[in-house]
Amino acid sequence: MRQHDLGFLFHPNSIALVGITTAKTWHWTLTFLEGLLEIGFDRPLYLVNPKGGEREGHKIYASLKDVPGNVDYVIGLVNAQIAPKLVEECAEKGVRAIHFCTAGFSETGEEDRVKLESELVEVARRKGIRILGPNCMGIYCPKSRLSYSPAFPEESGPVGVISQSGGNSIYLVRQAALRGVRFSKVISYGNASDIDESDLLEYLANDADTKIIALYIEGIKDGRRFRAALEEATKEKTVILLKGGATQGGARAAAGHTAALSGSRTTWEALCKQLAIISVSSIEEMIDVLVTLLFLPLPAGRNVVLLGAGGGASVLIADEFESRGLRIPALPPQIIAQIREFTPIAGNILRNPVDYSQAMMNLEGVIKTFAILSGWEGADFIVTFIRTGQFTTYRTAEDHVNLLMSRFSVKQGQLPKPMAMVIEPSVMPTEAEAILAAIRGAIASELPVYYSFAAAANAINLVLSQAERQSSRL
């Protein structure tokens, strides 16, 4: 009965949103309609609610059987109790797959709700319909114009995501998109009552549009099968894993969230090591790793030159990098001498990190310094730094950001060394504009952007370590 090719999930010919709200006020389930409209879903889209009416120029049909055309994919927003009945109706309509956003099943931990979920799957299996969820956000696939949220990028990219949590997947897509990451397919699969993490991983492992696979997993249904899927996936692709529920409290939360049974942290870590999977412990860390994989050409080694502003900051960022296994080699006298030619001795620390605090007023000097450092063979890569938080006035902070960014008109590939940028966000709205522009400028130059030196050091170390393990594995 099981279909191993899930391709049809990502290319529905028509969609019905069943149980769409008819309320006048905004309701979060409208995110599905808004998402599909915004991304330009260009096949038939039907709305269904017994109350009828109209929304966004679309007629609301009283029931699925009233829909005039064929429907092969349903997004179910109905109450949990009537979900099994919806499956029956879908079968009559010839629907191939239902994504149930609906919550209130096994994740509640209540017996009747656990039974309701089994019943749902039992009916679906009998009728030959695949279920995604329940209790999830479904599919974002920009290439086929599918989205479960507005404000998701229209363009495709090489990152495939399998996330047991809908909220975490939205957070990941939105925050990663701001850093330049684009996605092939993102699947939020919730309780995994039918289609589970192994099905999805097997699919993405063989998906030509997906080069990197990011996983947010709370629990697995079949350990042996999932492990085999990971082995297959890691042969050709880089896999990043965030295991939610790694602690006792987290595991209890996972059970309440998607009824997942978590494995021990040690088991997961050993697995990641063996298969050269990059293990992360937060969404932020996952995004840091993604931008590193996508935008930092793999450095030839662990030697980095840090260009920062501020002597004290330089000391701390050196500590951040070295304590994460990267090396900050001292600049040799001949390199220092070259920079000294046009740089005053006071207030400019020409070791490594290179603190050009005072030269900062002199853009020419910064550019020359950068060129000299780029040419130095002792460095494998360069990280530069924008921090507004230590400026004495917000006005100077904004000028500083604009000045520094004015030199990043070259693309990553044209630079002599891989380069990364740390751009620290600010909670001051007046600075936020300049900082967002700087982030966008850096992304346009195909540079990886990190929000802190600690984040940059951590992600670059993880990616270098993975490459080292991968090459020793081959």
Added chain:
Amino acid sequence: MRQHDLGFLFHPNSIALVGITTAKTWHWTLTFLEGLLEIGFDRPLYLVNPKGGEREGHKIYASLKDVPGNVDYVIGLVNAQIAPKLVEECAEKGVRAIHFCTAGFSETGEEDRVKLESELVEVARRKGIRILGPNCMGIYCPKSRLSYSPAFPEESGPVGVISQSGGNSIYLVRQAALRGVRFSKVISYGNASDIDESDLLEYLANDADTKIIALYIEGIKDGRRFRAALEEATKEKTVILLKGGATQGGARAAAGHTAALSGSRTTWEALCKQLAIISVSSIEEMIDVLVTLLFLPLPAGRNVVLLGAGGGASVLIADEFESRGLRIPALPPQIIAQIREFTPIAGNILRNPVDYSQAMMNLEGVIKTFAILSGWEGADFIVTFIRTGQFTTYRTAEDHVNLLMSRFSVKQGQLPKPMAMVIEPSVMPTEAEAILAAIRGAIASELPVYYSFAAAANAINLVLSQAERQSSRL
């Protein structure tokens, strides 16, 4: 010759800014003038530069001896080479202390510059003048209207800071001020050629206005004396230490920054453990600890209830807390039943963390839930959560922040349990306004604000651990 009472440094009767720029364009050394004017320094303030002229309504005197009144404190902005000559002139004018902002001394590592610094100190000692620096920002003391930067708070507070780095001290004051922290005295002391970290620590240990001492240290001149000062300081006050230059690269940067010789990380960590000093490894972590000490009444234990939005986020924040030694006890059935009375079963996870995603639309429900959880004896403290990053549109994010914040009109002291808030910043300027307002609202309610759950968990654990060590020490 040495004066142990440094009190006069913080209460000068008049100040001369010697070497103030006469350029028309803004120069960073103007931060001293702007800082003093903005904070309302109300004693005589003189500007000195051989070029003469006027700035901000103040006459610029050609030399110190031309200044009509007495001068007991000088801020030296002159070139390093003429610094010793300035000391001579100060002696003739009866100056008691000079803060040399001037860089280009021993921190350059160049022999003639190291000698120049010795010469400076030698002249000063001979003339009975104390030197702060060189290569530092000097003193911020709101009570006596001293500041080295604009945009520093006018109000005083209980935190004293001794920072070898000027930039780090500005970053600390500005970022901590946004989170509600206020300061008694902040001293940036640079190369410590005369007044050093031990002098300053001995002073703050006995300063009635200072309850918490935060240290950013790159290297120490006299280990035995500094240790004794730490022992004295920790008797009555809480001490937080950030040791810059803990790695090889960091130590080299520290040498280049303030000519400091760093000790080994192990030595410092052992010392912190023994004296119940809170050891941190970044300015951000230092600020997190400060807001915890200032705004979170010490919880009776390590049991926390987390109120978050989003099931997947709940799993990860539970992991963040438990992996840092805090406990997330399961809610007992009777507490869950109380909340269930008015909360739909689907999409609201009532374990711990308590995810009220869907109830979020219903402010009454959120308030009732909060009241029930506050009354539960299984919890020692509560942490709530504002994350806009997973919202599907920026519009809903802003509404969400405003809705949540509308309930925080009560002060910390009126709440049944200590409470903390995690408010995640956003790089989106449109969200930044709402988030800054939320941060300010929380601060007005005397709540500690953290920018991430990881930061909150880390700081609360550090403070609880310090309290445990402190009580076992007494």
